[in-house]
Amino acid sequence: MATAAALIRKIIHIDMDAFFASVEQRDNPELRGRPVAVGGSRARGVVAAASYEARKFGVHSAMASAIALQKCPHLVFVKPRFEVYSAISRQIRDIFYSYTDLVEPLSLDEAYLDVTENKIGMPSASIIAREIKARIQEETNLTASAGVSYNKFLAKIASDMNKPDGFTLITPDKAEQLVAGLSIGKFHGIGRVTAAKMEAMGITTGADLRARSEQELVQRFGKTGRYYFKIARAQDDREVQPHRIRKSVGSERTFEVDLTEEEDLLERLHYLAREVAQDLARLQTSARTVTLKLKYFDFTLQTRSRTLASYIAGSDALFTVARELLRTPSLPLHPVRLLGISVSNLLHQQDLHTNYQLSFDF
Ligand SMILES: [Mg+2]
Incomplete structure (x- = not known):
């Protein structure tokens, strides 16, 4: 038994x-019990998050604010406070790190x-998960849902099963049956487009997916087909990756009113450059390629990129390059709906080491 475990x-x-x-309901008692949408209320606004009261009306994240208001006329819009959310995020991560790295x-x-x-030598993952939930509640006054299982796919499905304040354990003996009964739309890793394709093929549940051969799934969905074949059998060997290496860092904004004046564009660009610089500082890295993203009033998308001879990380340097990209070959000729700055070609720790070595050799 011990070896199997x-x-x-x-x-x-x-x-x-x-x-x-x-978080908004926690910090503002007037919002409690009311349908709340975090995001902009104006014509172009988008809902970033919806309270459970709002969800009852069919309001959900990524929905256009105008549609959300149609569904729920007494919806209360609240401006997002990302600094507060990321501070809480760090708080809960610290709780996680007290159990495992x-x-x-x-x-x-x-x-x-x-x-x-784990760091407390606790054999039961369920006990750890319940402890984490309790500590999150205690330290942040917010609730979390936990899913416990023997792989990532199942743990993610489990956390979604009894929201809010949920706890769900999927044991190996129950997993296959549970996955068989799951509708394809609930499969993490199967997006809406793929789900629609699958439905057209007559696949609406885990059992339907399981009935298809690996060959057919690979033929139809490429390499990911192999993953679908596995998750239909409740198998997932992806490891928990503590240090995901980021390939790019970026920030972008959709405006409620399209921008046409250079002055307005530069002001927003300043703000974005500062955000990207903050992220680079947090990740302790710098970048060599800067990309400016422009989405116009008609939703056409344009990117302008420049790769520099040396690495930059500061907000002023980022702004200078982004401004140059905004002006080259010319200022935008159409009203701008979305503006974004991203940086890639990041300098990572190991490269830092290599560079150091190289400069030593020289
Ligand atoms: Mg969530």
């Missing part, structure tokens, strides 16, 4: 409940933890 990983997926909206954040409010071996 040793081969099975113990994975926890923690997901904060309606994160941004819950194998933490893979998926976003500000979600992470996988591998607790097969």
Whole structure:
């Protein structure tokens, strides 16, 4: 028994409940019990997060604010406060790190933890997950849902099963049956487009997916088909990746009113450059390629890029390059709906080491 257990990983997926909206309700008692959308209320606004009261009306994140208002006329819009959300995110990550260093954040409010071996020597992942939930509640006054299982795919499905304030354990003996009964739309890793394709092929549940050969799935979906074949059998051997190497860092904004004046564009560019510089500082890296992204009023997209001879990281340097990109070959000729700055060609620790070595050789 001990040897069999040793081969099975113990994975926890923690997901904060309606994160941004819950933070706003926590900090402003007037919002409690009311349908709340975090995001802009004006014509071009988009809902970034919806409270559970708003979800009852069919309001969800990424929905256009105008549509959200149609669905729920008494919806209360609240401006996002990202500094507050990221501070809480750091707080919950510190809780995770007191159990394991194998933490893979998926976003500000979600992470996988591998607790097969853990810092408190606790054999039960369920006990750890419940402890984490309790500590999050205690320290942040917010609720999280936890999923516990033996791989990432199942842990993620589990955390979603009893939201909010949920706890779900999927044991190996229950997993295959559970996956068979799951609708394809609930499969993490199968997006809406793929789900529609699958439905057209007559695949609407895990059992339907399981009935297809690996060959057919690969033929139809490429390499990912192999992953689909596996998850239909409740298998997933992806490891929890504590240090995801980022290939790029960026920030972008959609404006409620299209921008046409250079002055307005530069002001926004300044702000974006500062955000990207902050991210680079946090990641302790710098970058050599700067890309400016422009989306026009008619949704056409344009990117302008420049790779520099040396690495930069500061907000002024980023702004200077972005401004040059904005003006070259000419200032935007159409009203701008979205502006973004991203940087790539990042300098990583190992490269730093190599560079250092090289300069030594020279
Ligand atoms: Mg969440």
